Amino acid sequence: MFLESVNRAGWVEVICGSMFSGKTEELIRRLKRALFARQEVEIFKPKIDVRYSETEVVSHDAHAIRSTPVENSGNILLLTGNVDVVGIDEAQFFDANIVNVCQMLANQGIRVIVAGLDMDYSGKPFGPMPQLMAIAEYVTKVHAICVHCGNLANHSHRLNKDDKLVMLGELESYEPLCRHCFNKMKQNGK
Numbered sequence: 001m002f003l004e005s006v007n008r009a010g011w012v013e014v015i016c017g018s019m020f021s022g023k024t025e026e027l028i029r030r031l032k033r034a035l036f037a038r039q040e041v042e043i044f045k046p047k048i049d050v051r052y053s054e055t056e057v058v059s060h061d062a063h064a065i066r067s068t069p070v071e072n073s074g075n076i077l078l079l080t081g082n083v084d085v086v087g088i089d090e091a092q093f094f095d096a097n098i099v100n101v102c103q104m105l106a107n108q109g110i111r112v113i114v115a116g117l118d119m120d121y122s123g124k125p126f127g128p129m130p131q132l133m134a135i136a137e138y139v140t141k142v143h144a145i146c147v148h149c150g151n152l153a154n155h156s157h158r159l160n161k162d163d164k165l166v167m168l169g170e171l172e173s174y175e176p177l178c179r180h181c182f183n184k185m186k187q188n189g190k
C-alpha cells in the first residue's frame, strides 16, 4: 500500500484484563478501525478457543470479525506475508514462543495488537502475558465491574471447582471480582 514509501515502524500493543472487561471488544474496535483505513489485517487465536466459532474472533456481545485458529505461535509467521496489522486474541493460551513471534512481526514493520487475560482464576499471571506486556510499546488494562461491590474488577473468580486451567470463559463459570472481594472469597475457600 502507498504508506510503504513512508518509513513504517512496527510495534506491539497489549490489551489485557479479567473476563468481562471488554478486552476482545477493544481488540475488535482497533482492528475494525484499521480495516476501515484499508490496511491489511490478519487475526489469529489459539486453536483451543473454539467456544463459539472456529473462524471468528467473537466477544461476548457478538461483535465478530474473521480469525484464523492456529496450532502454535510459529504458524502465525507463515500466515503474515503482506499485512499491516496482526491481531492476536486469547494470547494467554499461546506457547512461550508467542513473545518472539510478536517481536519478529513488529521488527518487520507490522503493528501487532495482542489481547488476553492477564491473570488466571487463582490470581497468577497467565502464560506468556507478563512477557508480552514487558516487550510491548503500549499496554492497556481494561476492567470489569465487581459483581459483589461495584468497584473496578481485575480478577476472574471461578465459580466451580474444576482445577483444569484451560477452562474457557462462560458467563456461568466465572465472575469478575475486585481485589478485596477476591481475597475474601479465597479466605472463605470459595
Ligand SMILES: [Zn+2]
Residues within 6 Å of the ligand: 146, 147, 148, 149, 150, 151, 177, 178, 179, 180, 181, 182
Ligand atoms: Zn468487590
